[in-house]
Amino acid sequence: MITRRTCLLVLSALPWAVSAVAAPAPALVAHEFIYEKAPYPSCHASTIIETAAGGLVAAWFGGTAEKNPDVGIWVAHYDAAKKTWSAGVEVANGVQADGKRQPTWNPVLFQPKGGALQLYYKVGPSPQTWWGELKTSTDGGRTWGAARRLPAGIYGPIKNKPVQLADGTILSPTSDETDEKPSKWRVYFERSTDGGATWAKTPFLNDGLTVGAIQPSILFHDKIGGSKLQALGRTRQGKVFTVSSDDAGKTWGPMTLLDGVPNPSSGTDAVTLRDGRHVLIYNPVPKGRTPLVVGVSRDGRNWQTAVTLESEPGEYSYPAVIQGADGRIHVTYTWKRQRIRHAVIDPAKL
Numbered sequence: 001m002i003t004r005r006t007c008l009l010v011l012s013a014l015p016w017a018v019s020a021v022a023a024p025a026p027a028l029v030a031h032e033f034i035y036e037k038a039p040y041p042s043c044h045a046s047t048i049i050e051t052a053a054g055g056l057v058a059a060w061f062g063g064t065a066e067k068n069p070d071v072g073i074w075v076a077h078y079d080a081a082k083k084t085w086s087a088g089v090e091v092a093n094g095v096q097a098d099g100k101r102q103p104t105w106n107p108v109l110f111q112p113k114g115g116a117l118q119l120y121y122k123v124g125p126s127p128q129t130w131w132g133e134l135k136t137s138t139d140g141g142r143t144w145g146a147a148r149r150l151p152a153g154i155y156g157p158i159k160n161k162p163v164q165l166a167d168g169t170i171l172s173p174t175s176d177e178t179d180e181k182p183s184k185w186r187v188y189f190e191r192s193t194d195g196g197a198t199w200a201k202t203p204f205l206n207d208g209l210t211v212g213a214i215q216p217s218i219l220f221h222d223k224i225g226g227s228k229l230q231a232l233g234r235t236r237q238g239k240v241f242t243v244s245s246d247d248a249g250k251t252w253g254p255m256t257l258l259d260g261v262p263n264p265s266s267g268t269d270a271v272t273l274r275d276g277r278h279v280l281i282y283n284p285v286p287k288g289r290t291p292l293v294v295g296v297s298r299d300g301r302n303w304q305t306a307v308t309l310e311s312e313p314g315e316y317s318y319p320a321v322i323q324g325a326d327g328r329i330h331v332t333y334t335w336k337r338q339r340i341r342h343a344v345i346d347p348a349k350l
Contacts, residue, residue, distance in 0.1 A: 027349035049109035120156035175214035184208025212236035217270040281319035292316035
């Protein structure tokens with residue numbers, strides 16, 4: 001007798017079966033574009049933050065194409081009552097005092113406790129020659145002060161958000177890409193104990209060649225804001241890297257690769273949830289930038305795919321992830337270099 005179970009087993013063996021019978025992920029509460037049209041053709045490298053007032057702010061870079069001088073930093077706000085995003089507004093660019101314009105890169109929004117909203121970004125012709133700049137806002141990102149160039153050798157968060165520890169220390173995840181041949185990709189951290197007024201750098205955590213790694217994210221393994229940390233992110237070695245600290249990021253252990261967690265040399269982001277689980281947004285393949293998935297882990301080493309955000313051909317990349325005050329997870333990411341997409345996830349259903 002042919003039963004329903006037998007039919008499902010047969011279907012699951014067919015190459016098209018997953019897409020044919022899969023239901024939408026119940027954890028995915030909302031999935032939308034931040035904008036449909038923009039005055040530029042290309043965008044990338046989004047960031048998202050929840051402000052002290054409970055609003056969402058997203059930023060990204062947009063222009064003719066990555067590396068072009070017309071690429072600026074754009075910001076949009078989410079109206080919870082209307083359930084819509086505002087039109088993007090360019091809030092920063094690379095125009096210099098002499099009138100020459102440089103491209104901008106990799107905005108990162110960060111809300112320190114009791115301070116103004118911060119917008120970090122890079123300015124310059126390439127990752128080997130860029131520098132860091134900072135703008136601040138006292139009204140939740142509606143208006144911004146003048147750009148301030150960061151001190152020489154300080155770049156700010158290179159792609160992913162800083163974290164603030166229990167004692168107020170801000171730990172900013174960063175990295176560099178040298179112009180040597182072969183280029184070295186090296187991870188390090190910048191620390192500030194005065195709200196970002198001054199910074200100190202850790203030594204590099206890797207040699208840049210054995211494991212070529214950039215763009216770390218920071219997870220907590222005792223409590224949020226605690227001292228037991230894990231960083232993980234992008235490499236050239238086909239897997240996500242991991243490295244740990246037991247002293248709040250002052251010193252770090254050896255950098256290794258996570259077995260079973262592929263990385264196609266594409267940006268990732270991660271966050272520790274208030275229930276102690278960890279969420280990683282990444283492309284779970286050794287090459288290409290599709291699919292884009294949400295991984296969940298209890299220990300930061302063993303990851304299970306919980307939600308597939310994108311699976312069609314195309315580039316879906318450079319995610320940013322936070323957990324909001326209401327517990328929901330917010331993700332933004334690049335959609336085919338044409339738009340920025342926003343996903344809302346219910347952690348109770350992961």
